[in-house]
Amino acid sequence: MTVGQMNSLTFNFTVICMQDVVTEYHKNNRTDLHWMEDPSQKSFIFSGTAIGAVIGLIPLVPMLDHIGLRITFTIFGLISAASSLFFPLAVLIDFYAVFFVRILQGIGTSILYTVVAYIPGIWAPKNEMGTFLAVLSCGFQLSNIICMPVSGILCESDYGWRPIYYIFGSLTILVYVAFFLFYVDAPKNHFHVSPKELSLICAEKKPKQGKESVPYRAICTDKCVLATWLAMCGRNVAFYVLILYGPTYLREVLNFDVKGTGRAAALPFVSCAIFKFVSGQLTDRLTMFSEKTKFITCTLISMIGLAAGFIVMSLTSSRTIAQISYTCAVTLSGITIMGTVKCLQLVCFQSYILFSMELCVVQRCQQHIHFATAVIAFMACIWQFVVPLGVGYLCPNNTPEEWSFLFLIVSGIVIVVNIPFPFLTTANAADYTKRS
Secondary structure, rough: OOOHHHHHHHHHHHHHHHHHHHHHHHOOOOOOOHHHHHHHHHHHHHHHHHHHHHHHHHHEEEEHHHHHHHHHHHHHHHHHHHEEEEHHHHHOHHHHHHHHHHHHHHHHHHHHHHHHHHHHHHHHOOOHHHHHHHHHHHHHHHHHHHHHHHHHHHHOOOOOOOHHHHHHHHHHHHHHHHHHOOOOOHHOOOOOOOEEEHHHOOOOOOEOOOOOOOOOOHHHHHHHHHHHHHHHHHHHHHHHHHHHHHHHHHHHHHOHHHHHHHHHHHHHHHHHHHHHHHHHHHHHHHOOHHHHHHHHHHHHHHHHHHHHHHHHHHOOOOOHHHHHHHHHHHHHHHHHHHHHHHHHHHHHHHOEEEEEEEEEEEOOOOOOOHHHHHHHHHHHHHHHHHHHHHHHHHHHHOOHHHHHHHHHHHHEEEEEEOOOOOHHHHOOOOOOHHOO
């Protein structure tokens, strides 16, 4: 997950150190604008991953149902690796080649949201679900922690920005081959899983009774699910402003140098990963509180922190205060998943076990969680496409005033769309998850 996400993030940073591309373009006596100089074309390049993610989501659920996560995830990972390796060549060709490669990067990331919810359903004991969610979703933070500083160092070196893509693409191939060799789709089939561990994974589960079709209409009209989806929309708007344009904001508005931008962009994700891991442990261990109380608390802390961070950034002219607010916003954005995705797991998810030869053998299928999270991923793709267009329109000159106005709009969206969540969510499994 970390290396797959890194491939889609690299352009977000290298865009601030690709001026050599424009210089070479005009050395050939070209008087028209290069796509790097055209705000609208550059916005479409940023949005390319969103288009690719939507394309990748179309076959995702059927592929998971028919060939399993192991093969599906490996295919998407190799697509991501190819997109990174071919990016420098695409830059030499033209705008459309770059746009196509960005679409491939988006296809590679389209599976990541679903994997975060899918693997805990198969591998996590019931009392460790929050920890599994926290650890897996840290891939989103680790990708920034690695990508940003490494990109900053290489960008200012004699080697330039191109080796970044070759290094990350090659690393992606190695990591996904390792995943294919070590991962299996069911714990009962893995040679490293002992009978004792297997019994812990499948404890307190109901016997599996065969494959079940997804009740799409029931899920899409469930008030709890709708409130969760809406809350995730607010989080995604804020998250993609930070993830896509964090380096640009740090470089153009706060005036960090390139290496400083890499460090400043990575630091919030270090604290986010730590904070997320701690919150995952707490949601599993604080048994005196109900599940509903825990996931509502996680969501509200995250969203209030996000909105407050954006409001402070919009009002301050101090570089230090702006950087602290940026760090706090990124840090608190990470625990949203502990509330919203865990809520969906409890509502749309029913785990099963199979008893055989006096041994509890697990086949914990996700039942409906893969569809619920696929919708979250689809909406994330929509916002990933819309956000660059909105930023390109509202901040064409990267002035502090333009960014202040953008941050106020984002904070308002985050607050409004999260209002229904505490009132409509529930920790009870929905009727459509229960077999007759």
